[in-house]
Amino acid sequence: MRFVSKLAVSLALACQLSPQAVLAQAPAPAQAPSQAPLAPTASSAAPSVQVISLEEALRLVDAQNQDFAQVRARVQEAQGLSRQALAALLPVLVATGSYTRNNEEAAIEFSRFLDTLEAGLSEIAQRPISLDRGGAPADRIIQPLDALTATGTLRVPLFAANAYWDFLAAKEGVNAAQASTQVARQRARSALLRALWLGSTAEAFVEVAQRGVTTSEQYVKTAERAVTAGTTVQLAVLRAQTELTRRQKELSDARNRLEAVRLSIGVLLGQQQPVQVQLPALEIPEAMAEESLVAEALKERAEVGAQHAVKRAADHGITSAWWRLAPTLAATGSVFASDTPFLTGDKTGWRATLELTWTLYDGGLRYGKLQQARGTLARVQAEQKGLELQISQEVRNALREFRLGQEQLALSERQRALAQEAARTAQNSFEQGVAGYTEVLDTLDRLYMAEAGEQEARARLAIAIITLKTARGQVW
Template sequence: MNPLALVALIALAAEPGTAPRTLTFQEVLTRMETQNLELQSARARLAQAQELSAKAWSGYLPQITAGASYTRNSDEANITLPVGFTVRDVGAPTSDPAAPDLPGTPTNLAVIPSEVITAPIQRFNQLGAQIQLNQTLIAPALCLAIKSARIAEDVAALNVESARRELLFAAAQLYFGAAGLKQAVIVQERLLEVQTAREKDAQVAFDVGAQPKVALLRAQIDKARGEQDLVRARNSYASTLQALATLLNEPAAFDVVVPEEPVLPEGIEDLERAVQERPEVTAARRSVDLAEAGRSGVKWKYSPSLGLSGVYRWANVAGFTGSNTSWAVTVGLQWVLWDGGLREAELRESSAKVAEAKANASAAENRVRDEVRRAVLDLVSARANRLKAERQVQLARESQRLVDVSFKAGAATYLEVTDINTALAAAETGFVGETLNASLAALRVLKAAGRFAPPSAQPEE
């Protein structure tokens, strides 16, 4: 898009009939809670992390499984067994043919099977089904895993809260930046109006021979520069609105208003309170608990575990018992006496993780204290610079008024008028910038102290 088309587009957007809606600072924070995609992604990760306890408990709760099978065998096998016997007279004395040399009295009586059964031990089509119950009775390492899962959920929730505050602060910075750029656009528009009026005056004076053509050319150059500065300011404002709209996940068809400077509560410089209210510090401390729980879990791996197992089976082959169903209950004790040094290595590793977590927690606390101190110093400097910038604006406006009177009286040159107008525009732009810096410095103090989390911006459940 060429510059002329861009200026025309901005002019059309500024028409009264197509004025965009205005979003307040609080509305932006509320929309961030519900529309920002990165925050939605963080909350989705939190929802995943909140299932860690359920996964850990699943190892301690009953496990029930069921199964069925079908087997096609190549052959069918049956076994015939006697289940009843009778004693009969065979008519002549006999001895045991299997042990003819054993001493004894020959007899004519013999034991003959009176009843037999045929039991199938393998069928062509064999069916089976079973249901099994496993229950852990004593598993100390698993108890520690459940505790670690709860701590991990807390850490995930704190990390999401920290990400939420960072995203809200990013939106706040963009909003205040957009408000400052909007004020800069107003200053440039007012300066362009003055430069346009000066060009007209210079044209009239040149036409009547009261001023040389150099003065007219200087006025035209100043107006052209003012038009360029206005386009640049409007583009910067539109670019900041686009960045804010990207965070809000909506089109950049809105305007902003100049928000008030954030009010700092009493005791904002309390470093220890700031440390307590920063979610990332709390997350770092809970990470220490998580590492210590992991180390304890490794130690408890040296203990035995006790479990209970029950199974119920059905098959279409009765087998030797004569029943198609069977059940069994087993209590099992498992104790790993030596695993090749794995537990010892895990114990050393977990001890190193505890040391790392403690160092990270201390570093996080130091960063927060340092951030609060520097934010307070920056706020003091920003407020002092804003007072100086305000005084410069007052002096520049008074100087502009005096030079304008002198110019109309013929006592000042056009160069002096141009210089004072430029100085006034610079002073007003500087004041806008310093006002923005003071507001952002106050926001940074709130964020550093852990106070930048507006309750009204929380999404409804």
């Protein structure tokens, strides 16, 4: 029962999203042939236990997991940054309105100017001179006392290469964040499945404890018959009753632990009552070479896709830094209107401008950007190499644990079968007066431990299968 006594702690550890630390790997033996699917222990739920399907449990853990919610929020942040980067490539339309109050009004009075000019010419010519004022402009206001003005401006970037590559880098950031959501979902679901299989193992231990009680009850009756027949002493009955009491206590402990596990699963799924999840059988992975599994994992793992997106973003960052040395070209158009005529005499107008801007020296900002981009790329490349090594080691360790789990389950099943045969033989010999009650109690205890060990080996194999599937990048 050592495994069951630590089940609650194991359940909590299984629910963590971060994978276990990777240990050094020893060469693994050849993989065993494919076996039938590994089925969980079937058990009936208590009336107060909520029974749900695995699909519903996966949906609930997606909704309840806070790490997954944080990753989804980071996707929104990355999409916002991408939209900001795109804005540098799109036209900008601005509308402004203003009211101006000056201290005084200033104007050019063309009529008074012409009057003065005629008077001067007449004095020079010694005769009246009159100028043709048909084409003369009207008076022009230079500075109005009050003015209301509205302006609309459209600016269109024609050439801004660094902004384009900044946008591509931001798009790759979105891709990396979206791939991270798959990573978080896979880890959360893998952790849930481990916890559920531990819960199934707790149910199996209740069954084992119940069989232990039934076997002990039969032995008490056998001992009583042997005492009546005179083939043994009353001490055998007392020892059998003591053994029965011990098994009943273990059954009570197993049921209590099972209830605690179901409560923990309910909390994990955001439920306020104990939950039992109906688990399907786990398919035994077919035989594959280690190198093939590693290659599959490097192709299918979402972490690899996210890292590749980060690498592409770093490449785009370097390209953007180089294009900062190039000039930029933009076209600007404006329309404006005022309640006071401009110098042209019109109250409306427009203006078009073509701007070429080439920064010749900015204090080293662009070179600093380039150095930063190169450092980012070097860091990402190192992280990518480390991720590949980590995935390779995870796959190899998971495969080793899977092979070990298969081997230990086969040995545990054989040990349980031998213990069952030994228990039957000992009880038959006890009834015939050939064996003593000590031998019977010893074989019954070994049978109980063998059945418990088999369930422990079954849970270990199930967790190894889940870990291997997760390491290969297969989605639940």
